[in-house]
Amino acid sequence: MGSIIAQRLIGSIPILVIVSLITFAMIHLIPGDPATAIAGLSATSEQISNIRHDLGLDQPLLAQLGHWYLNLARGDLGRSLLLGQPVLEATMQRLPITLALSAYALALTLLLGLGSGIIAALKQNTFIDQCAMMFAMLGISLPNFYLGLLMIVVFAVHLGWLPTGGYVPLTEDPIGWLATSTMPAISLALLLTGLLARITRSTMLEVLRQDYIRTARAKGLSERKVVTKHALANALIPITTVIGIVISLLISGSVVTESLFSIPGIGQLLTQAVLNRDYPMVQGGLMITTTLLVLVNIGVDVCYALLDPRVRY
Amino acid sequence: MTLLAVDRLTTAFATETGQVTAIEDISFSIDRGEILGIVGESGSGKSVTALAIMGLLPMPPARILGGHIRFDGKDLLSLSDRAMQRLRGPGIAMVFQEPMTSLNPVFTIGDQIIETIRAHESLSQRQAFSRAVEMLEKVGIPSASARMQDYPHQLSGGQRQRVMLAIALVCRPRLLIADEPTTALDVTIQAQILDLLLDLRDEFGMAVIIITHNMGVIAETADRVLVTYAGRVVEQAPVDRLFDQPLHPYTRGLLACVPTLEQQQPRLQAIPGNLPEPARRPPGCRFSDRCSRAIPACQEAVPLLENFGDDHRAACFRIRESA
Amino acid sequence: MRRYRFRHSVLWRLLHHRLFVLGAILFGIIVIAAALAPLIAPLDPNKLSMRNKFQPPSWNYLFGTDNFGRSLWSRVIWGAQLSMFIGSAVVLINAVAGTAIGAAAGYFRRLDNMVMRINDALMAFPAVLLAIAVTAVLGPSVSDVIIALSIVYTPRTARIVRSSVVVLREMEYVQAARAAGAGDWRILSRHVLPNAMAPLLVQLSFLFAYAVLTEATLSFLGVGAVPPTPTWGNIMAEGRQYMTDAPWIITIPGAALMITVLGLNLLGDGLRDVLDPRLRIQQ
Numbered sequence: 063m064g065s066i067i068a069q070r071l072i073g074s075i076p077i078l079v080i081v082s083l084i085t086f087a088m089i090h091l092i093p094g095d096p097a098t099a100i101a102g103l104s105a106t107s108e109q110i111s112n113i114r115h116d117l118g119l120d121q122p123l124l125a126q127l128g129h130w131y132l133n134l135a136r137g138d139l140g141r142s143l144l145l146g147q148p149v150l151e152a153t154m155q156r157l158p159i160t161l162a163l164s165a166y167a168l169a170l171t172l173l174l175g176l177g178s179g180i181i182a183a184l185k186q187n188t189f190i191d192q193c194a195m196m197f198a199m200l201g202i203s204l205p206n207f208y209l210g211l212l213m214i215v216v217f218a219v220h221l222g223w224l225p226t227g228g229y230v231p232l233t234e235d236p237i238g239w240l241a242t243s244t245m246p247a248i249s250l251a252l253l254l255t256g257l258l259a260r261i262t263r264s265t266m267l268e269v270l271r272q273d274y275i276r277t278a279r280a281k282g283l284s285e286r287k288v289v290t291k292h293a294l295a296n297a298l299i300p301i302t303t304v305i306g307i308v309i310s311l312l313i314s315g316s317v318v319t320e321s322l323f324s325i326p327g328i329g330q331l332l333t334q335a336v337l338n339r340d341y342p343m344v345q346g347g348l349m350i351t352t353t354l355l356v357l358v359n360i361g362v363d364v365c366y367a368l369l370d371p372r373v374r375y
Numbered sequence: 376m377t378l379l380a381v382d383r384l385t386t387a388f389a390t391e392t393g394q395v396t397a398i399e400d401i402s403f404s405i406d407r408g409e410i411l412g413i414v415g416e417s418g419s420g421k422s423v424t425a426l427a428i429m430g431l432l433p434m435p436p437a438r439i440l441g442g443h444i445r446f447d448g449k450d451l452l453s454l455s456d457r458a459m460q461r462l463r464g465p466g467i468a469m470v471f472q473e474p475m476t477s478l479n480p481v482f483t484i485g486d487q488i489i490e491t492i493r494a495h496e497s498l499s500q501r502q503a504f505s506r507a508v509e510m511l512e513k514v515g516i517p518s519a520s521a522r523m524q525d526y527p528h529q530l531s532g533g534q535r536q537r538v539m540l541a542i543a544l545v546c547r548p549r550l551l552i553a554d555e556p557t558t559a560l561d562v563t564i565q566a567q568i569l570d571l572l573l574d575l576r577d578e579f580g581m582a583v584i585i586i587t588h589n590m591g592v593i594a595e596t597a598d599r600v601l602v603t604y605a606g607r608v609v610e611q612a613p614v615d616r617l618f619d620q621p622l623h624p625y626t627r628g629l630l631a632c633v634p635t636l637e638q639q640q641p642r643l644q645a646i647p648g649n650l651p652e653p654a655r656r657p658p659g660c661r662f663s664d665r666c667s668r669a670i671p672a673c674q675e676a677v678p679l680l681e682n683f684g685d686d687h688r689a690a691c692f693r694i695r696e697s698a
Numbered sequence: 699m700r701r702y703r704f705r706h707s708v709l710w711r712l713l714h715h716r717l718f719v720l721g722a723i724l725f726g727i728i729v730i731a732a733a734l735a736p737l738i739a740p741l742d743p744n745k746l747s748m749r750n751k752f753q754p755p756s757w758n759y760l761f762g763t764d765n766f767g768r769s770l771w772s773r774v775i776w777g778a779q780l781s782m783f784i785g786s787a788v789v790l791i792n793a794v795a796g797t798a799i800g801a802a803a804g805y806f807r808r809l810d811n812m813v814m815r816i817n818d819a820l821m822a823f824p825a826v827l828l829a830i831a832v833t834a835v836l837g838p839s840v841s842d843v844i845i846a847l848s849i850v851y852t853p854r855t856a857r858i859v860r861s862s863v864v865v866l867r868e869m870e871y872v873q874a875a876r877a878a879g880a881g882d883w884r885i886l887s888r889h890v891l892p893n894a895m896a897p898l899l900v901q902l903s904f905l906f907a908y909a910v911l912t913e914a915t916l917s918f919l920g921v922g923a924v925p926p927t928p929t930w931g932n933i934m935a936e937g938r939q940y941m942t943d944a945p946w947i948i949t950i951p952g953a954a955l956m957i958t959v960l961g962l963n964l965l966g967d968g969l970r971d972v973l974d975p976r977l978r979i980q981q
Contacts, residue, residue: 252429274477276431280429282495299481
């Protein structure tokens with residue numbers, strides 16, 4: 063088990079190197095002069111050369127690369143131009159908020175997605191199956207910000223059950239957190255639930271067709287045991303790989319969801335950074351988020367190995 | 376003492392092009408301790424019959440159109456799901472053709488054997504464990520105790536089939552159905568598994584239905600033989616009589632296909648044509664379009680099994696003539 | 699004879715697959731509306747008419763007007779044209795670049811490792827994050843949005859093509875062709891790639907949907923095509939403040955977006971069912 067974790071960690075190094083290279087390269091791919099682009103249209107040439115110096119853009123490329131990695135090693139991802147804060151600090155402040163929201167959405171997704179997928183597979187081709195798959199199809203087709211807007215109009219404006227936006231930290235007030243996080247979590251979860259339900263259903267159907275399921279029945283096991291023990295144990299293996307994709311989509315989705323519901327998470331942080339040409343923030347934030355995702359995927363891989371003995375032996 | 380009596384069993388499948396009969400009018404019986412061999416080409420309905428007896432036919436596409444299956448006096452077709460589940464294992468057990476895929480890859484083989492025991496008997500985990508080890512030793516797995524922690528992918532095909540036998544026999548069933556148990560294995564392993572089967576039968580005294588397309592396996596193991604073609608029984612006889620005096624043209628064809636060391640054969644003999652698809656069977660006798668002895672009357676009515684003495688039955692209009 | 703061959707050909711099966719047809723109709727409506735934009739939406743989508751602002755849908759203004767009195771009908775139709783244009787461009791780039799990269803990586807073992815590492819690194823970035831970052835670098839405009847979306851999605855297409863090629867390269871008919879002296883190029887173009895088309899087509903269908911959806915997200919956030927260019931996302935972003943008073947400004951473009959994505963998803967599902975039901979798990 064430990065060797066698998068070590069293997070995956072080592073295997074992820076090339077990816078992380080390339081990710082950091084791409085992130086580094088971003089500021090240099092700006093058409094024209096980066097410093098001018100950052101400074102804006104009304105900047106003086108003195109302001110522009112100050113920016114150029116601050117960001118180290120006046121040095122040769124390789125030196126910049128070296129500095130980039132050196133700073134990365136020290137945990138210094140630069141300073142946000144917009145906020146004045148170190149990028150790492152700003153990101154870490156907002157990370158728990160996004161994580162909490164994502165966890166909420168993930169819980170909803172797993173519950174509803176897995177549940178409906180399994181039920182649909184067991185009741186294949188019945189009315190329940192077709193309904194479930196129809197909902198799943200609608201789920202993956204309904205844009206999450208559209209759903210968010212509709213929910214705000216209905217639940218916040220007309221019914222007044224929930225606030226239109228804003229955020230209450232979980233640690234301060236759990237009820238308040240629930241109130242402000244529910245609509246965002248639902249709009250995030252919809253797409254993912256649909257996706258997971260569809261994949262769970264096909265995986266379960268595939269597994270239920272296998273010979274070992276026939277053997278399990280031939281042994282005289284109850285149908286419930288055949289499904290919950292034999293089928294599920296095998297179905298969860300390919301589904302685990304999907305969870306990795308689901309988490310990536312969660313982060314993607316939170317960008318627009320946080321903006322819509324005014325939740326001060328990473329998504330909103332990066333959106334503001336992009337809108338304001340805060341390149342250090344964009345680079346740093348992207349780097350941190352992607353690195354975290356790579357680590358999460360390693361975690362998913364490890365789960366996969368735990369579930370499938372063919373990988374371990 | 377009749378253990379299992381199958382009477383005029385007919386099943387069908389729903390397909391895109393309509394309902395198609397898989398097996399029709401299958402009747403046979405098997406006594407305690409007897410070994411019945413069911414032989415026929417792939418697609419002749421042998422496996423469908425076995426699955427129907429076990430109650431494992433997937434019931435949305437499949438339907439039982441008629442007939443009875445009586446096991447120890449009980450009508451299997453009218454049993455509830457729960458009652459049928461209780462019967463599988465201690466009453467009737469089955470071993471399948473594909474040992475490579477018939478075991479669940481994510482559970483240890485020990486777990487899979489113990490699970491069978493504990494589903495039917497109230498033994499403690501430890502008691503079940505030692506029963507399982509005992510069974511593994513009987514089927515010829517060395518270092519059985521250590522092997523209990525192995526996963527299926529760590530075993531060879533022959534070993535997996537032995538484990539399948541262990542699982543099937545661990546609850547001491549009165550009837551074992553072995554569906555092409557050696558087809559997927561090497562020839563040398565085949566012989567070992569067949570010997571094992573016979574030894575186990577001697578030790579536990581269960582009846583065995585062995586399904587195969589291999590006449591050699593039949594000759595080695597069966598007491599009585601059922602020959603099937605395109606979903607119907609065409610001949611039924613004790614094994615010696617079948618090999619000495621095959622009556623049905625299909626049986627003769629099957630036996631003629633097997634080359635012998637004595638004859639000088641420039642070409643292997645084969646039965647011309649192919650098994651008809653279930654949806655496209657010829658009218659009347661289903662073998663008529665490949666039969667060297669067919670006459671127009673063969674296409675007009677389906678021949679029924681007739682008795683030719685000594686528990687030997689065959690379904691062909693032309694047998695009486697040549698006698 | 700000919701009728702028999704058509705009867706169960708791919709086209710026949712597609713046309714008789716109910717959900718595929720439904721998807722084709724839904725998507726077709728959008729495509730036709732986009733194509734006929736100059737004919738059916740003659741009013742300038744950017745023409746202000748403050749007297750007529752916030753008109754609900756009526757016979758005069760089929761979709762109503764927005765806060766500037768602009769005809770929502772015109773804006774949504776022209777928005778459709780833009781979405782179709784962007785979607786098609788992204789799909790086209792993906793088809794060409796993704797196939798080239800995927801085939802090269804899958805076929806030439808020496809390239810595989812390196813190419814796939816870069817591919818995987820690009821896929822490690824969350825899609826929307828990478829897209830907005832690229833627009834930060836390149837600037838907001840339609841062509842830059844197309845580039846951003848292509849950078850985000852081409853790796854996924856490349857991976858799918860590569861998977862097919864890796865399997866097909868070991869097929870016996872490929873080995874036979876090689877033994878008969880066929881060169882790599884010939885093998886790729888005549889034997890391998892045609893058989894890799896099925897999963898690719900399915901992917902491209904879903905890709906169109908992702909492209910349209912992500913583009914709408916980008917413009918909703920304000921990092922996509924700049925207003926006053928009418929994209930569905932833009933319209934919804936502007937209409938957000940007037941949600942309670944003039945909900946049609948949001949609901950109609952959103953519905954159009956949903957119809958497009960739904961249609962494309964149904965098309966993709968149908969294609970997958972007909973071309974290869976075994977693909978079901980991969981999606």
